[in-house]
Amino acid sequence: MDNDRFGDEAARNLRRAWFDFLDLIEPQRPDLHRFCLRLTGNVWAAEDLCQDTLLRGFGSIGRGDLHGEPARVRNARAFLFRIAANLWIDHARRAALETALELDPPSTPPDAETTASLRDAGAALFRDIAPQARAAVVLKDAFDFSLDETAELLSTTVGAVKAALHRGRLALQTTSAGGPLRRAAPASADLVERFVAAFRAHDATALRDVLLETVSIEVQGVGGGRGRGGDWADHAAAHASPRMEARSFDGELIVLHLTRSGRLVAISRLEETEGLASRVMIYLFTPDTLASVAAELGLEVVGGPYHQTPETVTNMIASNVLPWTTA
Numbered sequence: 001m002d003n004d005r006f007g008d009e010a011a012r013n014l015r016r017a018w019f020d021f022l023d024l025i026e027p028q029r030p031d032l033h034r035f036c037l038r039l040t041g042n043v044w045a046a047e048d049l050c051q052d053t054l055l056r057g058f059g060s061i062g063r064g065d066l067h068g069e070p071a072r073v074r075n076a077r078a079f080l081f082r083i084a085a086n087l088w089i090d091h092a093r094r095a096a097l098e099t100a101l102e103l104d105p106p107s108t109p110p111d112a113e114t115t116a117s118l119r120d121a122g123a124a125l126f127r128d129i130a131p132q133a134r135a136a137v138v139l140k141d142a143f144d145f146s147l148d149e150t151a152e153l154l155s156t157t158v159g160a161v162k163a164a165l166h167r168g169r170l171a172l173q174t175t176s177a178g179g180p181l182r183r184a185a186p187a188s189a190d191l192v193e194r195f196v197a198a199f200r201a202h203d204a205t206a207l208r209d210v211l212l213e214t215v216s217i218e219v220q221g222v223g224g225g226r227g228r229g230g231d232w233a234d235h236a237a238a239h240a241s242p243r244m245e246a247r248s249f250d251g252e253l254i255v256l257h258l259t260r261s262g263r264l265v266a267i268s269r270l271e272e273t274e275g276l277a278s279r280v281m282i283y284l285f286t287p288d289t290l291a292s293v294a295a296e297l298g299l300e301v302v303g304g305p306y307h308q309t310p311e312t313v314t315n316m317i318a319s320n321v322l323p324w325t326t327a
Helices: 009-038 044-063 078-102 112-129 131-142 147-153 158-174 187-202 204-208 232-238 287-297 310-318
Strands: 211-219 223-226 243-251 252-258 264-273 276-283
Touching: 009 044, 009 078, 009 131, 009 187, 009 287, 009 310, 044 287, 078 131, 078 147, 078 211, 131 147, 131 158, 147 158, 187 204, 187 232, 187 243, 187 252, 187 264, 204 211, 204 232, 243 287, 264 287, 276 287
Parallel strands: 211 276
Antiparallel strands: 211 223, 243 252, 252 264, 264 276
16 A cells, blocks of 8 residues: 555645635535524534535535536535535434433343334434424525425425425424534533633643643634644644633633624634543634624624635645644
8 A cells, every 4th residue: 555645745635625615615605504503503513514514515526426417516505505404414313313222221132112112212303303394494494495496405305395394384383493413511611711811821831731632623614633742732822812701602611712802703612521622623714603603792703714815725735734824
């Protein structure tokens, strides 16, 4: 096997293709985010679904799924919506099954009656979640897709869409639940405050001290890294926003990166393992998510792009090692 197959040149080509893809579908991003938010009912889950959709779309085009006239992408919006809907429906099905089976492992193999009960419980939970019904309602009522278009996007029949719309509209009259959310336990107030204090002091050493050795750094959609020994802490501490605040939002403490006048620039969220940050999720090039959070917190937002400036992207393609601006 050629050990250089995934070397620097291959990585540069993939980075170039990724940012070209982001530029290509940028006009569809606001609608995609709104669609994901209507499906999930939660801003963080919506951004996760957006990012998963972009990756799936990029991969499907890159591996040649859409070659040939019948499979050609004629409508980028519909292409992305189809991926998002299918990803969310699959996630809802898995979550329903996991919930139904969330029991202590039996000491003896389950008998046929127990197995049937678990299967029925899973089916009932899935009916309650009704992911396809919710997707049909959002596509038809919120985004004005026709019955035929909705059926095509959900890979079903017009008759099935009509039935799903009836069920979904009734369900949405009695519940606002968006569906299963992919959420970890929120970080403690102590960890968040230590994280904020390190930024305020522009102290890279203090910032590293709150990170797990194997921490995952995720700048949503455009980059990231692993491990506290890299350059991220130095770069982040040196370029900290003028103001940093910890605020409660949707049941967890999040870190707001603000201008001196209090406008929202970015958000950091932490996951915690044994008192340290095991995952740092940074929402900077996610203007739709930032706008949603800012609206709920009563803040103004700095409207940013979906990825770095062309000059920085060029440097990132040339070398993915921070600082990109001097690559």
